[in-house]
Amino acid sequence: MKIITLLKRAPDTEARILINREGTGIQEEGVKFVISTYDEYAVEEGLRLKEKMGGDSKVTVVCVGPEEATEMIRTALAMGADDAVHICDPAIKESEPFITAAVLAKAIKDNGFDIIFCGKQAIDDDMAQVQSILAEMLDIPQVNVATSFEISESGDKAVLRRRIEGGDEKVETQLPVIISCEKGLNEPRYASLPGIMKAKKKEIRTKALADLGMADAQGEIRSKILKWLPIPKGGECKVVEGEDVPTAVKELVRLLREEAKAL
C-alpha cells in the first residue's frame, strides 16, 4: 500500500508571533519551527497503517516548503517514514492553497498513492483548504478532522469518525482517500535513536517546479494580503477583592451582572 503523509513546517504553538518591520509577514528570528502539530498525527497514522498492512507498504512524506523544512522531514523519517519528496522552489507562493494543492497533486500522482494523511489544518495560516482542493484535483473522496480510523480487512475501504459540532460523524469511505487528522486520533511516537540514525540514510527527493514539469505553477494568484494586524490589547483586568472570599465572589457576580451585563 502506498501511503502518503503531507507535512508542513510551521512555528511552534508556544511561540510568540510578531509582525515584521516591513509589515509583510512575521518575524522569523528567534521563532522555533516544528512539524505543524496536526501533521504529526498524520505521520503516526500512516506508520500505524503501514505496520498493519505489512508487505511492501511504504510511507512517503510529501512536503512543500523552504530548504529549512528538511529538518522536519528528517524528523518524520526518524519516526519511521520510508522516504520523502520535498518540493522546494522559491516560485511557490505558499499563501495560495490552490498552488500548494496543484504542486502536491502532481508530486503525489508521480509517486503513486492509495491513501493520503495530513493535518486538519496548518497551525500557521489556519486555512484548512489544501486537503479538500487536493482531493478535488485527484478526484478522490475526503474525510476531514478524523478522530478515529480503521481500515477494512480487504484494504479498499475505511471507517472513520470525524469531529463535528456536538459529536462525531461515522463515515465509511472508499480508497483512495485523503484524510485530515485531528488531535486525539493517536499518540504520535517519538523518534528513537536508531530511528534518527537510520533517517540520515533515507532518501529525500528534492524537486523544483521544473522537475515536476510545472514551470508556471505560480500562475494563478487568487488573493492578496492587504494588511497584517496585531491583535487588540486586552483591557485592564479588574481584580475583585473583598474582606473574605464570599464577599469577593458576591462582588464579582454583581459586576458581571450590572457592569458587564454578562449574566
Add this chain to the structure above:
Amino acid sequence: MANDVLVFGEMRGGELKKVTKELINTARTITEAGGGAIDALLIGEGAAGAAETIKDYGLRRITVTEDEPVKNYSTEGYAKVLTDIVQDHKPSYILVGATAMGRDLAPRTAARVNGVMFSDCIDVRMEDGICVVRRPVYSGKLYIELAREGERPTFISIRPNNIPPAEATGDGTEIVAHSSGVEADMIRALVKEIIPLSGGRPDLTEADVIVSGGRAMKDSSNFKILEELADLLGAAVGASRAAVDAGYAEHAIQVGQTGKIVNPKLYIACGISGAIQHLAGMRTSKVIVAINKDPNAPVFEKAHYGIVGDLFEIVPLLTEEIKKIM
C-alpha cells in the same frame, strides 16, 4: 452577477443553524455597498420547513433541496448541489459558516468551480467596491486582511458568533424546490451515523457561556464543580491543553490553538494560567473572568475580571451566588 451573494444555510438535525442569520447580515454588508441580490441555499432534511424561518429576510430566492441522497451531509453530495447552484446563479460571493460542514464543503466546491476561498473570517467589509475580509492567523495571534485577485466565485467562511444576526425586513421571498441530481453511487465517503458527545451541553464553538478548567483542576472528577456551574448557566465546559495532556479532560473539549477556537459572551477560566496557545483560542470572548491562585498568571493580562484564590473554594461559591440571582 455583479455582487450577488449566495448564503449557504446549514441544516443539522432538521434545523437551520444559527450562523445562517449572521451570514445574511454579512451578505447585506456586501450588497448594500455594491448592489446585487441575496439568495440562499438550504440542503438537507427539513430544508423546506426551515426556509420559512428566513422567508422575511429580504432574500431574492431560497432554493431548497431535500431529496433522499442529500437528506444528510456528505461532501460529495452537497458539493454537487452547491456547484450546480453556483454555476447556474453565478453569485460573486458564497457565504458559509466556518463549521465542520462549511470548512469541509466550501474548499472542495471552490476547487470545483475554479474559485477562491477565505477561511474563518471574523469581519467582512466593502472598501471602494472591493470586499475585504479579516481573519485570524497563527490561531488568533495576529490578523490579516485580504481581498481576491480577479473575478471568480469567492467563498467566505464566517466564524459563528462574530457578526450579529440579521433582523427580518418583512420582505417575502420565493422558495424554489431543486432536485439534487445526486445518485447514491456518487458518494464515495458516506456518513453512516452521527454519534453525539455525551453530556448534552452546547458545543464549545456555539456556546454563549463557557466554563473552563486548567491544570489546577488536579483530577478529572473535579470537573464536576465546573459542570454544576455550567449547567446552571446553560454553558459548555472547556479545558486547557495542560488539563487535557494531564488526562483530566478529553481533547474534544480543549480550548486553544490545538483545540477549539471559541468566542462566547462569557468565558470563565478556572485554574488556567494562560499559556499563549490557550489565550489564542479564547481571547476574543466578550467577557473573560479568571480565577487563579497566582496573581501573576498571564491569564489576568487578557481577563476583564479576575479573582485571586483557590478555585475549589471560589467556583462553588460562584455557583451559589449565581443561583440566587436566577
